[in-house]
Amino acid sequence: DVKVTQSSRYLVKRTGEKVFLECVQDMDHENMFWYRQDPGLGLRLIYFSYDVKMKEKGDIPEGYSVSREKKERFSLILESASTNQTSMYLCATQAETQYFGPGTRLLVL
Amino acid sequence: GEDVEQSLFLSVREGDSSVINCTYTDSSSTYLYWYKQEPGAGLQLLTYIFSNMDMKQDQRLTVLLNKKDKHLSLRIADTQTGDSAIYFCAERASGTYKYIFGTGTRLKVLA
Numbered sequence: 001d002v003k004v005t006q007s008s009r010y011l012v013k014r015t016g017e018k019v020f021l022e023c024v025q026d027m028d029h030e031n032m033f034w035y036r037q038d039p040g041l042g043l044r045l046i047y048f049s050y051d052v053k054m055k056e057k058g059d060i061p062e063g064y065s066v067s068r069e070k071k072e073r074f075s076l077i078l079e080s081a082s083t084n085q086t087s088m089y090l091c092a093t094q095a096e097t098q099y100f101g102p103g104t105r106l107l108v109l
Numbered sequence: 110g111e112d113v114e115q116s117l118f119l120s121v122r123e124g125d126s127s128v129i130n131c132t133y134t135d136s137s138s139t140y141l142y143w144y145k146q147e148p149g150a151g152l153q154l155l156t157y158i159f160s161n162m163d164m165k166q167d168q169r170l171t172v173l174l175n176k177k178d179k180h181l182s183l184r185i186a187d188t189q190t191g192d193s194a195i196y197f198c199a200e201r202a203s204g205t206y207k208y209i210f211g212t213g214t215r216l217k218v219l220a
Contacts, residue, residue, distance in 0.1 A: 048207075100151030
């Protein structure tokens with residue numbers, strides 16, 4: 001079974017803090033993705049990575065950056081968290097289909 | 110641009126059939142997916158269909174694709190309370206990494 005884990009299920013941060021969300025997969029997949037999920041908007045792609053140190057912007061990359069130093073780990077970074085980044089963040093890996101982690105619910109106060 | 114639309118809510122009685130609908134705009138879509146998200150969890154793949162198919166059945170799930178109208182539906186037979194969740198439809202064109210997800214349909218099953 002594919003396993004995708006995210007470092008936190010719930011996170012509370014203050015405006016202006018730097019936030020790291022970690023995602024780890026155990027299936028040696030090359031492609032990894034970060035989405036945010038908001039009610040009525042579905043899933044929106046923030047960034048994806050197709051190999052170590054390779055990344056591409058998704059539909060809403062503003063205010064985010066990513067890091068892929070090792071194949072199994074894909075990190076999402078909020079350089080200076082803002083209240084409009086309060087959301088559910090989902091990581092996924094891809095082989096023949098996408099496999100999702102459990103999500104991190106982030107609240108920015 | 111690409112867009113995938115779903116109605117936001119559906120409510121059915123236990124034992125009835127549920128039909129969740131999805132429309133998409135990208136005519137180059139090759140793969141169409143249905144995912145289920147239970148409360149507090151990530152998305153779980155339920156089923157998928159290739160664009161050269163009209164129908165796919167898997168136990169209680171039936172997927173129908175009308176490629177001409179760009180309409181996809183998911184039918185759940187004998188709906189149970191455990192089927193209460195958000196259902197997402199998604200499309201992907203061949204040769205691309207990018208999935209386009211719909212807004213999700215929240216299915217509520219009434220006992």
